[in-house]
Amino acid sequence: MENATQTSQGLLSSADRIRQLNDIDQDVAKLIHSAGIAIQALTNARPEDSAHDGSLQSHKTQFKQATEQYFALLSSIDVRLRRQVYALEEATVLAPETASRTGDTVGASGGAGAGPAAASGTAANPLDVSWLNSRKDTVGKDKEAELWAGARQFMDQLEKTSTTGVEAEKMQVD
DSSP states (O other): OHHHHHHHTTOOOHHHHHHHHHHHHHHHHHHHHHHHHHHHHTSSSOOSSTTOOSOHHHHHHHHHHHHHHHHHHHHHHHHHHHHHHHHHHHTTSSOOOOHHHHTOOTTTTTGGGGOHHHHHTOOOOTTOHHHHHHTOOHHHHHHHHHHHHHHHHHHHHHHHHHHHHHHHHHHHHO
């Protein structure tokens, strides 16, 4: 009876929530499949799909389509899981995010005059540092540049030692 009143008020029943979670679960499987297709497109392996002829352009197209599907599914799953969490919070089944989890402190957002949301620690921080950093890809690029510089230095050392070794052999032979 309670589920029927929740549905009439615009809230979803437990069965509806479970169906939504099942849909999310199915999309996670599709997400993994699209990631696999994208990775396969980066290899020289023959694709299972006969529409792709194995050319470079075919691989590029397959990779682009798979990554587009991957990111669309990832975004969709993220949004739907957030909705599930918010619904659990509204139903008081799950406690709202704490201040330590969002990176805020109770007094950091304006002290006593900041309002009840800030005092309770449930205010979402739109400029969460970890969220912003996750969207910045300089760490990976910096690490790649560092590795390339190390590889170049290693190759230069290897070249110098091989050149020095050949000259030493010539001196001994003469």
